[in-house]
Amino acid sequence: MEALAYNSNVFFTALILLIVLLLLSTFKILREYERGVIFMLGRFHKVKGPGLIIVIPLVQQMVRVDLRTIVMDVPTQDVISRDNVSVKVNAVIYFRVIDAQKAIINVEDYLQATSQLAQTTLRSVLGQHELDEMLANRDMLNTDIQAILDTRTDGWGIKVSNVEIKHVDLNETMVRAIARQAEAERTRRAKVIHASGEMEASAKLVEAAKTLAIEPNAILLRYLQTLTEIATEKNSTILFPLPMDLLKGAFQENKTVKVSKTKKTE
Incomplete structure (x- = not known):
C-alpha cells in the first residue's frame, strides 16, 4: 500500500509539473517592438503581438521578429x-x-x-x-x-x-594624381584671376589716360605728386624720366619770346 501511495504521489507531482510547463510554454510575452509569426501544424496562421499571447503547445509554433531599425x-x-x-x-x-x-x-x-x-x-x-x-x-x-x-x-x-x-x-598612385590635378587647377585659376586683374587695370589706365589727355597740365601735376612721394626717402638717388611733351609748352613759350624780341630789334 505504501508503495502504491508513493507511486501515486510521484505521478501526480510529475503531472502537475507537466501542466505547469505546458502553461508556461502556452503564454508568451512579446515586447512593443516584437511580433510573433504563428504557424499551426506547419501552416501560417497569423501574426500576434505585442503583449501577452497564447501559443498552443505541440500544435502551434512561434517565430519572433524584431521591428526596430x-x-x-x-x-x-x-x-x-x-x-x-x-x-x-x-x-x-x-x-x-x-x-x-x-x-x-x-x-x-x-x-x-x-x-x-x-x-x-x-x-x-x-x-x-x-x-x-x-x-x-x-x-x-x-x-x-x-x-x-x-x-x-x-x-x-x-x-x-x-x-x-x-x-x-x-591607392597612393591615384591620390598623387588627384593632388597634381588639384594643384594644376589651382594654378589655372590663379592665372585666370591674374589675367582678369590685368585686363581690368588696363581698362582703368585707358580711362585715366583719356582723362589726363583733356588737360595737358594734369599729367605734369601727377608727375610732381609722384616726385613728392618718392622724395620722402632721402637715402637714394632718384632718376626720374621726364617726357618731352611736358616741356613742349615751355619751348613754345621761349620761341615766342625770341621771335618777339627779334621783331622789336628790327
Whole structure:
C-alpha cells in the first residue's frame, strides 16, 4: 500500500509539473517592438503581438521578429569605376521589418539576404559612375542605392530607409594624381584671376589716360605728386624720366619770346 501511495504521489507531482510547463510554454510575452509569426501544424496562421499571447503547445509554433531599425555595415567592396579606376568602398544601411509575415515566409534569412543584396547593389551602382562623381555626388549615389534596395526588398517585407557611403579609399598612385590635378587647377585659376586683374587695370589706365589727355597740365601735376612721394626717402638717388611733351609748352613759350624780341630789334 505504501508503495502504491508513493507511486501515486510521484505521478501526480510529475503531472502537475507537466501542466505547469505546458502553461508556461502556452503564454508568451512579446515586447512593443516584437511580433510573433504563428504557424499551426506547419501552416501560417497569423501574426500576434505585442503583449501577452497564447501559443498552443505541440500544435502551434512561434517565430519572433524584431521591428526596430537595424544598422548594417556593408563590408569593403572592390569597385572599378566607369573610368577604370579601382577603389575600395564601404557603406552602412538602415532598414527595418514592416511585414513580419513576408520577412519569415518569403526569405530564409532576411538579414543575410539584405546584406548580400546591399553588397552587389553597391558594386553595380558605383561601377556605372566615374571617380569624380563618387567623390563629389555621394548624396545622389546614396539615393540611387537606397531606391534600388528598397524596391528589391519590398517582397521580403523590409523597408530600407537610408544608405550612406562611408569611405572611398584610393591607392597612393591615384591620390598623387588627384593632388597634381588639384594643384594644376589651382594654378589655372590663379592665372585666370591674374589675367582678369590685368585686363581690368588696363581698362582703368585707358580711362585715366583719356582723362589726363583733356588737360595737358594734369599729367605734369601727377608727375610732381609722384616726385613728392618718392622724395620722402632721402637715402637714394632718384632718376626720374621726364617726357618731352611736358616741356613742349615751355619751348613754345621761349620761341615766342625770341621771335618777339627779334621783331622789336628790327
